[in-house]
Amino acid sequence: MSEGYAGPFIAAEALGKQFGTRIALADVTFTVGPGEIVGLLGPNGAGKTTLIGCLLGFLLPSAGSIRLFGETAAELSPALRGRTGFVPQTMSGFGWFRVGELITYLGKFYAQEPGAPPPWLLDWAGLDPKARVKSLSGGQKQRLAIVLAMRHAPDLLILDEPVASLDPQARRDFMALLTRFCAQEGRSVLISSHILSDLEKIATRAIFMRHGSIIHDTPMARFRTSARWVAAPRDALPQHVSCLAEDRDTGALLVDGWDEASAAALAATLGAAPDVRIPDLETAFLEMTR
Known part of the structure; x- marks a missing residue:
């Protein structure tokens, strides 16, 4: 080098x-x-x-x-x-x-x-x-x-x-x-x-x-630990959680920054634990780049 x-x-x-x-x-x-x-x-x-x-x-x-x-x-x-x-x-x-x-x-x-x-x-x-x-x-x-x-x-x-x-x-x-x-x-x-x-x-x-623009740049370690599909209204997300995309078929949100505190805060807001799924890279890509 x-x-x-x-x-x-x-x-x-x-x-x-x-x-x-x-x-x-x-x-x-x-x-x-x-x-x-x-x-x-x-x-x-x-x-x-x-x-x-x-x-x-x-x-x-x-x-x-x-x-x-x-x-x-x-x-x-x-x-x-x-x-x-x-x-x-x-x-x-x-x-x-x-x-x-x-x-x-x-x-x-x-x-x-x-x-x-x-x-x-x-x-x-x-x-x-x-x-x-x-x-x-x-x-x-x-x-x-x-x-x-x-x-x-x-x-x-x-x-x-x-x-x-x-x-x-x-x-x-x-x-x-x-x-x-x-x-x-x-x-x-x-x-x-x-x-x-x-x-x-x-x-x-x-x-x-x-x-022609970069819409998301993330270490894969972070993607695996903090990217999630969450079944919840966008305005109910905790402030430190960002929304990357929305599944047009189910309405679930692809979010970044998800952790245990996010789950607890959203459950308190909704009155029940939301449905949360781990995304794969291909599904995340398809929804983010529609």
Whole structure:
């Protein structure tokens, strides 16, 4: 990582992006620190891919700022650019390369050539180094993209729907691989995915986006302990409990900040203990981002 740098790996401040009159991002502010696995959640059109484009320097912000390792994302030095890894939704190009040739070739573009990928990464990918890229299936190409992004042990790994074309076993193995990756020297992951059951198992934090803005940012430990579905009128909630969404079918409220004191206070207000349920990440996502 950047020599002597002790701040967040990602720092976005009031980030905005417009395409003509269309607002793709509005006032996006968040940080990602060492050792975090941050799930970036939102429906199609929420702004996730635009945000990742700004992170990687592919897009310039219309407002605010975004920094990686303390430097403006679009102006990273070659050394810091080499401390990031990126996996796109789909891998394209390089069809005539053989797998082993491509891994070696792209390694030469780093400030310090990373050498051979670690054996455990190649074992996970299970690719024939002599196979041509154009002959690979969609899932095999995605595993190759993951190898290319992780081979140089980046401090920050940015993933845009990386597992959509992987089978369930490959997805499971990859999630275990990400956990192993982050456990080494405080590396971090920002991952956008619609497969929320996978993210719920590994993410340490979840950022929910809708219409280009962040609507909720929570550590997963807090989500598990203080997010609840509560069957109660909104105006009866204790002051320290915030309402995140309402189930349009049942009228139950998705709340944050729930604890034993909340239960006691609401029971006293209603004259009976309310029905309380623990939400899963997918259900919470669906109601929060309608």
